[in-house]
Amino acid sequence: MKEFKDIVAHAKEYGFIFPSSEIYDGLQAVYDYGQNGVELKNNLKQAWWKAMNQLHDNIVGIDSAIFMHPTIWKASGHIDSFNDPMIDNKDSKKRYRADNLIEDRASEYEAKGDFTKSETLLAEMNRLLEASDLKGLQELIISENITCPVSKTANWTEVRQFNLMFSTQVGSVAEDSTTLYLRPETAQGIFVNFLNVQKTGRMKVPFGIAQIGKAFRNEIVARQFIFRMREFEQMEMQYFVRPGTELQWYEYWKTTRFRFHKALGLPEEDLKFHVHEKLAHYANAAVDIEYRFPFGFKEMEGIHSRTDFDLKSHQEYSKKKQQYFDNDLDENGKAYGNYVPFVVETSVGADRLFLAVLCNAFTQESVQDGDQVKDRTYLNLHPALAPVKVAICPIVKKDGLAELGTRIYKELKSEFMATYDEKDSIGKRYTRQDLIGTPYCVAIDYQTIEDQTVTIRHRNSTQQERVTLEELKTILRETTSLSTLLNSM
């Protein structure tokens, strides 16, 4: 039985994920990647990067800054929609958006035919929202005698502002400083570089820009280990297309991205699409790829048809045209000409993908050993993703086997992430490698001295085979390289 707490404990015990600042009691919803975690994560990021930029002729990458001009967040809609005034009912313990409560009351007036009262109320609410008058909002809720739908009481807390973007000051003198936000998504860095990349890369629509980077959200409740963190990493690709073709490309990316996750080793039955019923302000179609985490099916990747909302909005706010001239001919033989491209976005949480892969790899099984049944735990990671590819283990230290093992290890390590281990019994060493997902252990024994052959022990089956050093290298090259993984998509 795969218990989530066992996976979390395993992640810490074997150097994958540590709580941030642990010796100071930790910092809520922030985690560090350990020596094995960073290797696995880097491999995942590289797999994604290559699947985008290397496998697609018309996708290129960028790496934009975390700090961006504050107006970008006005244009993107984050300043408005990431700021929610919240109020709690003390009796039912339920939390509501203060503006929603007032809007509901306005609808009730309208239902009764009292449009004047409704309009006055909404106008007053908007005035208070504009002025960020939280006290006023609370007074309005009380004076309207709005009650909690659950407890039916008006026993409210104060209205509090939940800003989901982190802000910081730039400039040493307080009065001259500017408030900057830590980006809540990496997508905007792509949108504002759309023309730079298109022009300098001579890109033709359709084309994509990919980016991997940190993003920050001040989540009210951050939970479930690294699933929802305040600082997290996104892998986003914005695909710019001719208006009217966006839904075709949306379908293309849906299937392409699904294949990617399967290639990483996530089983099809643990993956599913979840189509959004309620669309965000910028989208005309949206779907999530969900993975069956131990705590249920949850979003891992989002694929959104974002229309021309973002580029148009930046055009408006920046007063710089965000147009593309399309020389291709339409069915009437006329060039498509100038337009603002539509965008299909694929956005994966790197940490969520990491968690999905880790949960999937975590394997506990009972194996027959003579007439005993023993428990065995290992990480069934794709060899291309495993932090360590091969462990070199001399069967004993004496009689020159340690020296021979060291020599073989040195020969392999420039090409493969390898490790050398001569401590403890061979079985214990195999187990240590199983626990971090190393696909191969190579035993050096007396026969190695005679004929330069070694035995490879396979992680999943625990079966061994005897091969020459050259054969060993071939096996490692063929199975542990990312191109193997990319070819399976």
Add this chain to the structure above:
RNA sequence: GCGAAAGUAGCUCAGCUGGUAGAGCGCGACCUUGCCAAGGUCGAGGUCGCGGGUUCGAACCCCGUCUUUCGCUCCA
């Protein structure tokens, strides 16, 4: 943010009605060892999450706080 539970060695945990900390595994050194968590010897490691209070005396009782888990809530 609300409610509930938990926090003792790297891990899993024991520690009675309050009397100043233990086990197993793991870790390090050495010895032994010919293939799936072997054995021996020695050793390192804890101001019992943190702060305050009650008490002659607190891991244990009380208050606060931090962190984690679960349930609500939130998730452009």
